[in-house]
Amino acid sequence: MSKKRKLVVFTGAGVSAESGISTFRDSGGLWEKHDINEIATPEAFARNPELVLRFYNQRWADLKKVQPNAAHKIIAELENMFDVSVITQNVDDLHERAGSTKVLHLHGQLNKCRSAGYPDSVFDMPEAGLTTSDRCPEGHPLRPHIVWFGEMVPEMDRAVEWVSQADVLLVVGTSLAVYPAAGLVYAAPKHAEIHLVDPGDFDHLDPGINHIREKASTGVERFARSVGYDSKQR
Numbered sequence: 001m002s003k004k005r006k007l008v009v010f011t012g013a014g015v016s017a018e019s020g021i022s023t024f025r026d027s028g029g030l031w032e033k034h035d036i037n038e039i040a041t042p043e044a045f046a047r048n049p050e051l052v053l054r055f056y057n058q059r060w061a062d063l064k065k066v067q068p069n070a071a072h073k074i075i076a077e078l079e080n081m082f083d084v085s086v087i088t089q090n091v092d093d094l095h096e097r098a099g100s101t102k103v104l105h106l107h108g109q110l111n112k113c114r115s116a117g118y119p120d121s122v123f124d125m126p127e128a129g130l131t132t133s134d135r136c137p138e139g140h141p142l143r144p145h146i147v148w149f150g151e152m153v154p155e156m157d158r159a160v161e162w163v164s165q166a167d168v169l170l171v172v173g174t175s176l177a178v179y180p181a182a183g184l185v186y187a188a189p190k191h192a193e194i195h196l197v198d199p200g201d202f203d204h205l206d207p208g209i210n211h212i213r214e215k216a217s218t219g220v221e222r223f224a225r226s227v228g229y230d231s232k233q234r
């Protein structure tokens with residue numbers, strides 16, 4: 001049996017937009033309604049933990065009301081054809097719920113929390129979210145398991161390793177505005193095909209990247225058909 005080719009799928013907020021989750025930088029996006037410095041930094045959590053927890057608790061509650069969309073599902077089904085690894089900047093669990101079996105979360109996960117004192121002490125997020133009085137067993141406050149601005153991206157090295165082995169890199173729904181994550185596109189080997197599914201405009205896109213200018217559901221299906229995927233399988 002021939003070995004399956006390696007497909008690395010790198011996703012951002014746009015892959016979950018059709019599920020009803022807001023993106024960050026589109027008009028009406030989360031960073032238009034909230035100040036990053038008040039919500040998404042360790043300093044903000046130290047200064048005003050109530051505000052930060054209210055924001056992430058609401059996103060955790062919202063996540064439980066939405067479902068994976070066609071793009072998440074096709075990405076999962078591509079495991080029938082490829083050795084698929086998903087690297088997502090998203091903190092939702094929609095890739096896993098759609099059936100993807102190998103998912104790396106670069107920016108953390110809403111369904112987990114961790115000790116503010118011991119970053120490796122990670123726990124399931126309580127159903128109702130966190131309160132400021134929640135503590136880890138060692139007595140440190142619990143915080144969302146989210147990579148905030150100004151923090152290291154601990155999974156970055158693993159992500160670079162995965163991309164560097166890709167035969168095909170499929171990028172979906174990201175403005176490629178946030179580093180180091182956005183730099184992953186440049187970690188692909190020379191022989192790899194690179195496709196970007198995103199309805200937005202990109203000023204300085206490498207000419208070697210095939211830009212499928214569509215929303216995630218139709219754009220991912222277009223990509224999938226181009227590699228032999230049959231939508232009747234669904």
Ligand code: OAD
Nearest residue numbers: 012013014017023024025089107173174175178200215216
């Ligand atoms: P952005 O909000 O920066 O970009 C969303 C992208 O999705 C844009 O390029 C849109 O054109 C595209 N988009 C919108 N609707 C779409 C649809 N239906 N189908 C496909 N694409 C669509 O989100 P990210 O690039 O994911 O980090 O942002 C990266 C990081 O910035 C996030 O992980 C988050 C944020 O600050 C942290 O919170 C650490």
